[in-house]
Amino acid sequence: MQGIHALRRALDRLYLASGVLAALFLIAILILIVVQMLARWTGEVFPGAPDYAGYCMAAASFFAFAHALNRGSHIRVSILLNAVSERVRRFIETWCFAIGTALAWYFVYYAYRFVYFSWKFGDISQGQDATPIWIPQTAMLIGSIVFAIALTDHLIHVLFSGDHRIESDVVEQSHGE
């Protein structure tokens, strides 16, 4: 049991840390855009700023997927889930997490190949920034790994204890609308 508790804590920390990292990338977007504007006004150029902001956007999204999942921020159609009995719901939840987990690991596998080939062939960004493209792509890879782990975690939880640990939060979801 000791080991499981330690694992639980470690995983929860991982999701949160990944979320915080995402938030830092969000701040980075803000800084990049402000610096780029200042540069434009003073007649300087900041080559590649839009590209860097784009990379930060991808990082901010992928790193936050797992954290958003845990807080119930990801939108789903819950009409059916709310209408069925407890037993059927457990079955449907298992199906949803199984599909999600499978897709996420599938994504991780191809994201890994993508990054690996970018690195191996030394691909350079097409934009003005001329960044070796595998560097920002790694953020997508790591973020999707954390997301896949989180989905697997919830799937196992649903299988063994019957419920997942996501607090469904319609108000949180509604902030997107």
Add this chain to the structure above:
Amino acid sequence: MEELYLIILFLFVLFLLLGTGVWVGLALMGVAFVGMELFTSRPTGDTMITTIWSASSSWTLTALPLFIWMGEILFRTRLSEDMFRGLSPWMARLPGGLVHTNIVGCTVFAAVSGSSAATLTTVGKMSIPELRRRDYPENMIIGTLTGAATLGLMIPPSLTLIVYGVTINESISKLFIAGILPGLVLAGMFMGYVAIYSQISNNWNPTPEPKMSFAEKVKNSRFLIPVILLILIVIGSMYLGYATATEAAAFGVLGSLTLAFSQGSLNWKTFTESLMGATRTSAMIALILAGAAFLSLAMGFTGLPRSLAELIAAWELSRFELLMVLLVFYIIIGCFLDGISSVVLTMAVVEPMIRQAGIDVIWFGIFIVVVVEMAQITPPIGFNLFVMQGMTSHEMNYIAKAAIPMFLIMVLMVFVLIFFPELATWLPENMRQTPGG
């Protein structure tokens, strides 16, 4: 014939995944995977990653988290109280009285927030208890607030319009500017309804407001000046071509941080809460957009968009008839999906259709937003109804019923838009070009 079976199978998977409650973004990815496997011999996984990477790392998308963050910051300030205190003296003498603070408050907050739920919460926090204390009819308080909060989607900044713009690759600042006049007209129509209702209703006898001199009114409104300035900077900089949507969003974040700081409501807790909230909401939308990017690629291979566009063309519908078909179509979808998901899910199919029919895509963005707004206040999944339920603990049915007049006004608004398209197209055509797109 075989083609048809494949398309039916493809659509079946789509409904199956979405209907059973797989998270929308993942469901779209799954459907796209099935579509790619059925219709092409291309390497599915590699295509998926390339598409999703370029969709998620796009520069235009960066406006999204920044505008969300701006709304989250202001949501945690004293703006709610200031708004009621600043607006109510001016509304007290209008027919319909302080109910107008709901509508004007929503309009003002909509101009700093892209979300209708956040608009509802911010305005309602203060106005619901205050209006109740003055004995305004409960159904009017609830109904107008639920309805007017949807202006958050239409008046810039609007998250739905950002998502629409990113999906069809159109200028976000143009879409934003296009939303201004229709938003104001809709707000005006809501106010007109309140004024008429207050004159003909029997149970309308709220406590009258104490008289206030002009100087006092101005004094009460002084707290609103910073917000108005913020709105002018954000929208004005886009309209005059000084800034792109993303840059205007950055102004907005800095401005709202300053505003929160000067009010004393900015501390470590509110700062981190707003930041993490924005991170989650933007991740939620990013996942949907990632799935949608892959799906629209897969859709292209199915040939579904092209054959549908040809089918519609063969029917030789007039522009008006086509829009009516789409209106019904989106109202039905809106019963099952939230606004952003229904926009991204359908645009791959609808875009070729409207382009072929010669409908202006900027105008169509505003059209689609009004229709999506209607879905916000109708059961079973109208988000505003849920949020309102959380705030007032009224039954869902009661809230939905109270909002029916607002729903009808929005339907009217759709026709106003169709017959006066200039409402949405005049301003964007006359704005100055943004440096560097």
